[in-house]
Amino acid sequence: MSNRETSPDASSTKRQGFWTCWKNFWFLPRQTLGLHAVRMIFGILLLCWLLPFAGYVNDFFGLNGWFDTAAYAEASKAGRELIDSKSWSLLYLVANNPGALHAVYWGSVAVLVLFTLGLFTRITAVLTWLIVVSFTANPLIEVDTDVFFRLIAFYLMVAYLVIDWLRTDLNEVQKIFTPFQHSVVAMFKSQESTPRSSAATVTLRLLQVHFALAVVMMGLHKLQVAEWWGGFTFWYPLHRPSQTTAEAIIDFRARPVSYSDFIGGLIGLIAACYLFISTYSKGSYWETRDWLFRWSLRVVALIMVSWIVFGIFPRMGPDTYLHTISLVAYVVLAWQIFFPTFAWRGGLCRWVLLGGALLGGIGLIAIYPIPLLGEAFALLCLTYLTDFEWFALFSPLRRLMRT
Amino acid sequence: MPRENEPPRASAGMPPTWMLALGSVAIALHLLLAFIITLNVPSGPWPVGGAGIPADPPRFISRIGESKWVKRYYNALPSYHSFHFSSNRQEGQEISFDGLIKDDKGTVIKKISFPDPEAPSSIQVRQRLLAQQLGNDEPLPPQQGVIIAAPGKELEPIRWWHQEADRRYILKTENPNAVPRNQSFMHPTDAQMLIARSFSRFLSRQNAGARVELTRNWYDPILPMVLVNDPPPSAADLRHFSSSYGELNK
Numbered sequence: 305m306s307n308r309e310t311s312p313d314a315s316s317t318k319r320q321g322f323w324t325c326w327k328n329f330w331f332l333p334r335q336t337l338g339l340h341a342v343r344m345i346f347g348i349l350l351l352c353w354l355l356p357f358a359g360y361v362n363d364f365f366g367l368n369g370w371f372d373t374a375a376y377a378e379a380s381k382a383g384r385e386l387i388d389s390k391s392w393s394l395l396y397l398v399a400n401n402p403g404a405l406h407a408v409y410w411g412s413v414a415v416l417v418l419f420t421l422g423l424f425t426r427i428t429a430v431l432t433w434l435i436v437v438s439f440t441a442n443p444l445i446e447v448d449t450d451v452f453f454r455l456i457a458f459y460l461m462v463a464y465l466v467i468d469w470l471r472t473d474l475n476e477v478q479k480i481f482t483p484f485q486h487s488v489v490a491m492f493k494s495q496e497s498t499p500r501s502s503a504a505t506v507t508l509r510l511l512q513v514h515f516a517l518a519v520v521m522m523g524l525h526k527l528q529v530a531e532w533w534g535g536f537t538f539w540y541p542l543h544r545p546s547q548t549t550a551e552a553i554i555d556f557r558a559r560p561v562s563y564s565d566f567i568g569g570l571i572g573l574i575a576a577c578y579l580f581i582s583t584y585s586k587g588s589y590w591e592t593r594d595w596l597f598r599w600s601l602r603v604v605a606l607i608m609v610s611w612i613v614f615g616i617f618p619r620m621g622p623d624t625y626l627h628t629i630s631l632v633a634y635v636v637l638a639w640q641i642f643f644p645t646f647a648w649r650g651g652l653c654r655w656v657l658l659g660g661a662l663l664g665g666i667g668l669i670a671i672y673p674i675p676l677l678g679e680a681f682a683l684l685c686l687t688y689l690t691d692f693e694w695f696a697l698f699s700p701l702r703r704l705m706r707t
Numbered sequence: 708m709p710r711e712n713e714p715p716r717a718s719a720g721m722p723p724t725w726m727l728a729l730g731s732v733a734i735a736l737h738l739l740l741a742f743i744i745t746l747n748v749p750s751g752p753w754p755v756g757g758a759g760i761p762a763d764p765p766r767f768i769s770r771i772g773e774s775k776w777v778k779r780y781y782n783a784l785p786s787y788h789s790f791h792f793s794s795n796r797q798e799g800q801e802i803s804f805d806g807l808i809k810d811d812k813g814t815v816i817k818k819i820s821f822p823d824p825e826a827p828s829s830i831q832v833r834q835r836l837l838a839q840q841l842g843n844d845e846p847l848p849p850q851q852g853v854i855i856a857a858p859g860k861e862l863e864p865i866r867w868w869h870q871e872a873d874r875r876y877i878l879k880t881e882n883p884n885a886v887p888r889n890q891s892f893m894h895p896t897d898a899q900m901l902i903a904r905s906f907s908r909f910l911s912r913q914n915a916g917a918r919v920e921l922t923r924n925w926y927d928p929i930l931p932m933v934l935v936n937d938p939p940p941s942a943a944d945l946r947h948f949s950s951s952y953g954e955l956n957k
Binding site: 327333353356357360364369371372375378379391437446447451454455457458470510517522525528529532537538539541543544545546548551553556557623625672673675676 | 722727730731734737738741745751782784788789792794795796798799801826827828829830831832833835836837840901902904905906908909912927928931933935939941944947
């Protein structure tokens with residue numbers, strides 16, 4: 305290994321060749337906390353995703369359910385593209401037998417619990433991928449979340465299949481079955497005693513790159529859609545025809561906040577957010593002041609944000625409202641299309657990444673009725689965190705565990 | 708190569724070079740395939756001649772994307788996706804449906820609504836997706852002249868939505884000569900009928916073989932211009948439509 309690879313200074317990094325850069329990007333061992341944390345959060349999301357099916361297993365997945373044997377036969381006839389006849393699911397093996405189907409379902413829940421806890425991950429990671437693929441095989445009821453769940457489950461399976469084989473401090477049983485070394489308890493080890501692994505690097509990099517590709521493609525696809533180009537896309541989920549009355553529309557048309565009031569509010573909001581963030585930024589003027597001053601500023605900024613968000617924005621007039629939602633739509637588009645330019649960078653870009661993930665996650669939860677999509681998005685954004693950031697994120701929990 | 712916010716760490720524990728080379732090839736091929744799959748989808752639909760028509764994917768990608776080995780790999784590992792989600796299109800009808808369970812005399816004894824308002828929200832979302840499959844009616848091609856069946860054969864019946872009352876339609880299934888002339892009609896697609904039949908059978912099984920009438924309810928989207936254009940919509944403008952498939956499982 306050359307000195308250049310181990311040297312942290314920027315000038316030597318610039319001199320590295322393509323192979324060294326590639327090797328460091330994809331394989332330089334990183335601490336496994338990030339990987340295990342992603343697994344644990346993903347496991348919790350999977351349980352939240354699978355458990356609501358409890359009373360509907362036969363309806364959704366049985367061959368006596370909504371989409372029965374006769375429908376499958378008819379749909380798979382030549383010329384029909386209703387379902388993908390080449391897709392596979394382990395549930396097809398038991399779909400005719402409601403008892404066996406329920407047994408597989410509850411067995412799957414048990415596997416997901418073990419996977420979340422980090423027990424026997426070599427086996428449970430593979431089973432988790434099979435479970436996710438099997439329960440998402442029917443395209444008629446596929447939601448966007450299912451796609452991201454398959455993606456994450458696949459890469460985590462790869463990670464837990466290849467991790468730890470090169471470690472010399474483990475015996476054969478530990479290497480083959482990985483019974484406890486990735487458990488939740490092991491995640492609270494100190495930073496120094498947490499092992500490093502290239503498998504963790506490869507997996508998180510694959511998740512990062514594939515997710516970046518997905519985000520850019522979603523942005524580009526949205527540009528083909530009239531309501532995104534026109535900026536009215538958020539209008540439709542916010543004003544569902546079954547829940548919107550003529551009276552509500554007439555009331556809306558009479559709202560008082562004008563465009564100039566709104567612009568003032570927006571500038572105030574940006575200023576308040578900047579003030580809040582700058583009290584945390586290293587090297588800023590506010591950072592040099594004592595803690596009481598900084599906290600006072602933060603409280604003032606939060607009050608200002610609350611007043612603008614809850615006092616001004618909900619009373620926007622029709623024109624202002626339409627301008628705003630179209631502006632927000634374009635902010636979302638810009639965040640998605642330019643995602644790779646900030647996702648891997650630190651400093652302010654971290655705020656753009658994580659702030660976008662947080663706001664996007666809240667927006668998805670609040671506006672779109674797609675379950676767990678916001679949470680999945682936020683989790684995928686967390687894969688960009690470095691070891692240092694993961695340890696910083698977990699430090700309160702670690703302190704709590706120690707006490 | 709993207710910049711990290713952390714300097715590179717010591718590279719102790721790096722796998723052997725042969726493993727790095729093998730891993731690199733696998734990563735490169737895998738990501739290349741992921742890229743191909745995201746591009747190998749039709750764009751649009753674009754308005755051409757009054758109808759929305761999807762355009763072909765890029766030629767250089769579709770050639771690789773349609774190859775056998777790519778499809779095999781894709782089917783074996785269903786972790787790829789084009790990320791062209793249908794949920795990106797929000798301007799659409801809001802569809803729900805009712806199943807009317809009837810006794811032998813045809814009296815309605817139970818009504819089942821989908822999405823079920825009592826179900827958990829994550830289940831309602833899936834039910835709503837199923838209900839959306841009952842949308843996408845297509846214009847019925849105009850019937851010209853009288854069609855005569857071949858000797859010893861009957862004409863293939865066709866289906867169309869017949870307006871029974873204001874905002875209420877019923878499904879008619881008759882021979883092509885029975886379609887009223889000089890009027891435009893919509894008709895359900897084959898996929899829509901397949902799902903409607905399957906769901907009727909499901910409800911029938913759940914209710915001990917009872918007769919089931921399926922009715923689709925839908926709202927047209929409310930356009931944002933209602934906020935600024937005059938006059939504002941009245942309550943009558945925002946009412947829902949309904950269309951009955953009849954008893955598909957009888």
